[in-house]
Amino acid sequence: xxxxxxxxxxxxxRAAVFKALGHxxxxxxxxxxxxxxxxxxxxxxxxxxxxxxxxxxLTVLKAAGVLEDEKRGLQVFYKxxxxxxxxxxxxxxxxxxxxxxxxxxxxx
Amino acid sequence: xxxxxxxxxxxxxRAAVFKALGHxxxxxxxxxxxxxxxxxxxxxxxxxxxxxxxxxxLTVLKAAGVLEDEKRGLQVFYKxxxxxxxxxxxxxxxxxxxxxxxxxxxxx
DNA sequence: TGACTATTTCACACAAATGCGAAATAGATG
DNA sequence: CATCTATTTCGCATTTGTGTGAAATAGTCA
Numbered sequence: 043x044x045x046x047x048x049x050x051x052x053x054x055x056r057a058a059v060f061k062a063l064g065h066x067x068x069x070x071x072x073x074x075x076x077x078x079x080x081x082x083x084x085x086x087x088x089x090x091x092x093x094x095x096x097x098x099x100l101t102v103l104k105a106a107g108v109l110e111d112e113k114r115g116l117q118v119f120y121k122x123x124x125x126x127x128x129x130x131x132x133x134x135x136x137x138x139x140x141x142x143x144x145x146x147x148x149x150x
Numbered sequence: 151x152x153x154x155x156x157x158x159x160x161x162x163x164r165a166a167v168f169k170a171l172g173h174x175x176x177x178x179x180x181x182x183x184x185x186x187x188x189x190x191x192x193x194x195x196x197x198x199x200x201x202x203x204x205x206x207x208l209t210v211l212k213a214a215g216v217l218e219d220e221k222r223g224l225q226v227f228y229k230x231x232x233x234x235x236x237x238x239x240x241x242x243x244x245x246x247x248x249x250x251x252x253x254x255x256x257x258x
Numbered sequence: 259t260g261a262c263t264a265t266t267t268c269a270c271a272c273a274a275a276t277g278c279g280a281a282a283t284a285g286a287t288g
Numbered sequence: 289c290a291t292c293t294a295t296t297t298c299g300c301a302t303t304t305g306t307g308t309g310a311a312a313t314a315g316t317c318a
Binding site: 102115 | 276278279286
Binding site for chain 1: 158160165167169170172174177178232234237242245
């Protein structure tokens with residue numbers, strides 16, 4: 043009965059993931075985190091933005107469920123929480139070249 | 151040597167795909183088109199927006215390479231140009247339930 | 259050609275996102 | 289406790305996205 047309502051709700055949630063990834067700086071962050079966790083200071087160096095901007099980008103990604111954070115000592119470390127993102131970006135790259143990509147497992 | 155410039159450029163392009171999908175109405179359109187092409191009039195009925203809004207959403211999706219359009223007679227039909235999108239949304243749904251999904255082929 | 263239909267483009271008002279620097283918070287260390 | 293460091297939050301200015309209704313475009317058919 044609430045199937046329609048929850049469908050819209052889930053769509054909203056999925057849209058939030060896409061929207062979070064739909065910004066060059068945030069996409070760059072996620073790509074960088076694909077090879078392992080980083081502290082915020084490293085990400086500030088990576089993208090060319092101020093601390094407050096990077097922090098808010100990380101907040102957006104975390105709220106969408108794309109990233110997880112963990113505080114260790116003075117620093118906060120972020121890592122990817124949604125492994126299928128990198129598979130999908132690989133697909134996008136391949137598609138833009140007209141290629142086909144085989145992917146064994148999408149989500150973990 | 152222009153590797154950094156083109157990396158940023160490709161990232162911009164991928165971000166455009168994500169941004170295009172990062173809106174509930176556009177995501178709904180893409181989901182609907184997953185089961186086959188539709189004319190604009192059908193999509194206007196589907197999402198609860200006016201013609202001009204739907205038309206612009208379609209323009210955004212087409213510009214990002216997510217959709218293709220074809221004019222037949224008076225009507226314009228849209229269809230998905232990026233098959234991996236539905237695999238990815240399936241992954242998102244599964245991930246939100248803590249599940250794992252097997253995907254055989256991602257891009258075609 | 260003129261009327262009709264499907265779709266896009268335009269101009270505008272309003273909401274949301276973005277980046278910045280200053281201030282606030284929180285943990286470590288002397 | 290005072291201070292230093294890493295990060296987040298806040299207030300603000302600017303830009304970008306969104307929806308609407310009116311006008312423009314394009315194809316079809318009498």
